[in-house]
Amino acid sequence: KQYRIAVIPGDGIGKEVMPEGLRVLEAAAKKHGVALHFDHFDFSSWDYYEKHGQMMPDDWKEKIGKHDAIYFGAVGWPAKIPDHVSLWGSLIKFRREFDQYVNLRPVRLMPGVPSPLAGRKPGDIDFWVVRENTEGEYSSVGGRMFPDTDREFVTQQTVMTRIGVDRILKFAFELAQSRPKKHLTSATKSNGISITMPYWDERVEAMAKKFPGVKWDKYHIDILTANFVLHPDWFDVVVGSNLFGDILSDLGPACTGTIGIAPSGNINPEGNFPSVFEPVHGSAPDIAGQGIANPIGAIWSGAMMLEHLGEKEAGKSIVEAIERTLAERTLRTKDLGGNADTTACGKAVADMVD
Amino acid sequence: KQYRIAVIPGDGIGKEVMPEGLRVLEAAAKKHGVALHFDHFDFSSWDYYEKHGQMMPDDWKEKIGKHDAIYFGAVGWPAKIPDHVSLWGSLIKFRREFDQYVNLRPVRLMPGVPSPLAGRKPGDIDFWVVRENTEGEYSSVGGRMFPDTDREFVTQQTVMTRIGVDRILKFAFELAQSRPKKHLTSATKSNGISITMPYWDERVEAMAKKFPGVKWDKYHIDILTANFVLHPDWFDVVVGSNLFGDILSDLGPACTGTIGIAPSGNINPEGNFPSVFEPVHGSAPDIAGQGIANPIGAIWSGAMMLEHLGEKEAGKSIVEAIERTLAERTLRTKDLGGNADTTACGKAVADMVD
Numbered sequence: 225k226q227y228r229i230a231v232i233p234g235d236g237i238g239k240e241v242m243p244e245g246l247r248v249l250e251a252a253a254k255k256h257g258v259a260l261h262f263d264h265f266d267f268s269s270w271d272y273y274e275k276h277g278q279m280m281p282d283d284w285k286e287k288i289g290k291h292d293a294i295y296f297g298a299v300g301w302p303a304k305i306p307d308h309v310s311l312w313g314s315l316i317k318f319r320r321e322f323d324q325y326v327n328l329r330p331v332r333l334m335p336g337v338p339s340p341l342a343g344r345k346p347g348d349i350d351f352w353v354v355r356e357n358t359e360g361e362y363s364s365v366g367g368r369m370f371p372d373t374d375r376e377f378v379t380q381q382t383v384m385t386r387i388g389v390d391r392i393l394k395f396a397f398e399l400a401q402s403r404p405k406k407h408l409t410s411a412t413k414s415n416g417i418s419i420t421m422p423y424w425d426e427r428v429e430a431m432a433k434k435f436p437g438v439k440w441d442k443y444h445i446d447i448l449t450a451n452f453v454l455h456p457d458w459f460d461v462v463v464g465s466n467l468f469g470d471i472l473s474d475l476g477p478a479c480t481g482t483i484g485i486a487p488s489g490n491i492n493p494e495g496n497f498p499s500v501f502e503p504v505h506g507s508a509p510d511i512a513g514q515g516i517a518n519p520i521g522a523i524w525s526g527a528m529m530l531e532h533l534g535e536k537e538a539g540k541s542i543v544e545a546i547e548r549t550l551a552e553r554t555l556r557t558k559d560l561g562g563n564a565d566t567t568a569c570g571k572a573v574a575d576m577v578d
Numbered sequence: 579k580q581y582r583i584a585v586i587p588g589d590g591i592g593k594e595v596m597p598e599g600l601r602v603l604e605a606a607a608k609k610h611g612v613a614l615h616f617d618h619f620d621f622s623s624w625d626y627y628e629k630h631g632q633m634m635p636d637d638w639k640e641k642i643g644k645h646d647a648i649y650f651g652a653v654g655w656p657a658k659i660p661d662h663v664s665l666w667g668s669l670i671k672f673r674r675e676f677d678q679y680v681n682l683r684p685v686r687l688m689p690g691v692p693s694p695l696a697g698r699k700p701g702d703i704d705f706w707v708v709r710e711n712t713e714g715e716y717s718s719v720g721g722r723m724f725p726d727t728d729r730e731f732v733t734q735q736t737v738m739t740r741i742g743v744d745r746i747l748k749f750a751f752e753l754a755q756s757r758p759k760k761h762l763t764s765a766t767k768s769n770g771i772s773i774t775m776p777y778w779d780e781r782v783e784a785m786a787k788k789f790p791g792v793k794w795d796k797y798h799i800d801i802l803t804a805n806f807v808l809h810p811d812w813f814d815v816v817v818g819s820n821l822f823g824d825i826l827s828d829l830g831p832a833c834t835g836t837i838g839i840a841p842s843g844n845i846n847p848e849g850n851f852p853s854v855f856e857p858v859h860g861s862a863p864d865i866a867g868q869g870i871a872n873p874i875g876a877i878w879s880g881a882m883m884l885e886h887l888g889e890k891e892a893g894k895s896i897v898e899a900i901e902r903t904l905a906e907r908t909l910r911t912k913d914l915g916g917n918a919d920t921t922a923c924g925k926a927v928a929d930m931v932d
């Protein structure tokens with residue numbers, strides 16, 4: 225079968241890393257006999273917004289809604305478009321309207337990447353963050369009263385639905401069950417956030433009963449972030465709300481040396497809609513246009529996409545090629561102390577694929 | 579003048595570290611001619627709750643509301659009392675009803691404490707976290723509908739008031755202005771939390787205009803936690819909402835090696851009510867009763883209390899005594915690779931005070 229992939233480079237360094245991601249995907253597809261067809265789209269970018277006054281065409285869902293997956297670069301350029309227009313007009317729209325309720329991000333210390341944590345070696349840190357991706361703290365309910373007076377106040381609701389909470393927990397427990405350690409950690413803050421977080425805890429307890437083979441524990445988010453730094457080896461699968469998952473999936477990659485190489489999947493597990501695969505890093509206006517961006521985040525996201533499509537071998541071959549590339553100083557980009565530019569690094573990974 | 583201090587050891591290791599805190603306070607008071615009078619209270623503890631069915635007497639405000647400060651150990655014992663009873667019945671009650679709207683916590687890499695961050699030395703990490711301590715995400719507004727059905731949902735409001743936001747920002751900017759670097763960092767998440775956080779940003783911008791001498795920046799909380807690990811030397815004063823401040827003031831101390839030595843002040847700057855000084859660590863039921871708890875968090879909190887009372891020299895003498903004690907392996911507790919017990923460590927600090 226041929227997979228149809230929608231490619232959206234977006235803004236800034238998104239445009240620079242995507243060609244390298246595609247180069248590596250093509251190399252892996254060839255070696256493993258996987259047929260990939262790419263359709264390219266220019267929307268979800270500042271250029272498109274400048275021309276059309278909106279981030280995406282009105283028929284964006286028809287254009288990309290039938291693809292097998294979406295391969296995404298980066299979006300946002302706060303100096304040109306406010307975040308609530310650029311992000312809420314594309315990335316967050318995809319998550320909500322394509323019901324990509326799982327945001328999945330690996331945290332893995334890779335060979336050749338110096339860890340900011342003293343004495344940690346590749347193999348010591350290797351876990352997944354599973355983030356709820358559609359509700360929780362990122363709600364659209366709230367408002368302001370008494371503007372510009374001393375009585376002024378603003379509220380915003382955190383919203384947790386039974387369906388929303390249970391399905392992300394089920395995904396996380398299933399993932400934990402599939403792993404050797406079978407260990408799940410839930411991020412909570414039920415001692416301070418006294419209504420929604422106790423509900424989260426309650427649903428975790430109920431779901432845990434269905435997975436007797438999984439050991440689980442929970443930590444309040446404050447001490448959990450501390451434990452990411454002090455005991456990153458404790459974790460296997462960490463599940464959190466939209467906000468807590470967001471925090472943990474930036475902090476985790478930072479503990480493994482850099483956000484530049486971290487990949488992510490915004491996944492609709494039922495396959496009713498396409499899933500989006502994108503690097504964790506953003507459009508990085510400060511270094512855009514210089515050809516120095518690290519393409520590994522985009523490349524690794526491509527590997528996650530292949531695995532999601534069921535092409536495990538092809539995906540694995542990319543991750544292994546990344547590991548071999550990172551191990552060589554001369555093939556790494558500057559942010560990792562190497563001297564390769566974006567293209568050289570991408571070519572190196574493509575050459576390593578086997 | 580004689581200062582009247584209410585002493586509340588609370589639960590678990592709170593009872594073990596407080597005598598050491600008092601020992602050091604007495605030593606510093608003697609050397610610096612400060613008159614301290616201590617009144618001891620047994621409430622806000624499991625023992626009190628077991629006898630009286632509530633955490634505090636009905637007249638708790640009369641009992642401790644006129645003191646110059648409250649010196650607090652730790653509260654909470656989840657296996658015996660639910661957090662919403664123990665914490666909301668004491669610690670969080672103090673914060674709200676004594677209007678302690680500032681939670682102030684230093685993040686400082688101390689001599690002798692091995693940093694979990696590779697290559698960081700004392701002096702490299704030295705900043706303050708200023709946390710809003712009365713509103714924000716820790717609200718009491720929200721609820722549940724349609725229990726035990728597929729429609730079930732739970733909401734909780736984050737609440738930010740003009741008065742609440744402006745006064746914490748003012749405190750933080752003033753603190754930044756008093757420091758050599760004059761640099762303030764605001765924790766936000768306005769790209770995802772689309773109503774309350776843009777309001778926070780707006781108020782930061784307005785307040786910044788009143789402090790032209792302070793350089794300020796803002797980071798979304800996800801990348802901010804990453805930067806605590808990757809660039810802790812970037813920070814001077816970091817201000818955040820109740821939740822973000824909570825997270826950053828556990829993560830910060832973790833980056834400097836341990837939460838065991840971190841102090842905090844819950845401060846009512848106007849002095850209308852007493853402020854509470856307490857170690858960042860909790861009651862730690864797992865190690866309670868063994869006499870091995872690190873008393874430095876409590877001792878350092880005592881130093882913050884003296885500084886708050888205006889006794890800067892006496893407070894400074896304690897912080898310096900802590901630094902000298904930590905530098906000696908034999909005087910540190912086990913959690914820091916030493917071999918002293920709680921009392922030996924406390925006595926060592928008291929001896930070092932000058």
Ligand SMILES: CC(C)[C@H](C(=O)O)[C@@H](O)C(=O)O
Pocket residue numbers: 415416446665824
């Ligand atoms: C115990 C808990 C409610 C508290 C908080 O979150 O405020 C604690 O973590 C703290 O930081 O003082």
Ligand SMILES: CC(C)[C@H](C(=O)O)[C@@H](O)C(=O)O
Pocket residue numbers: 311470769770800
């Ligand atoms: C850009 C922003 C809205 C987004 C988020 O918070 O979800 C990003 O941080 C991410 O993690 O994908």
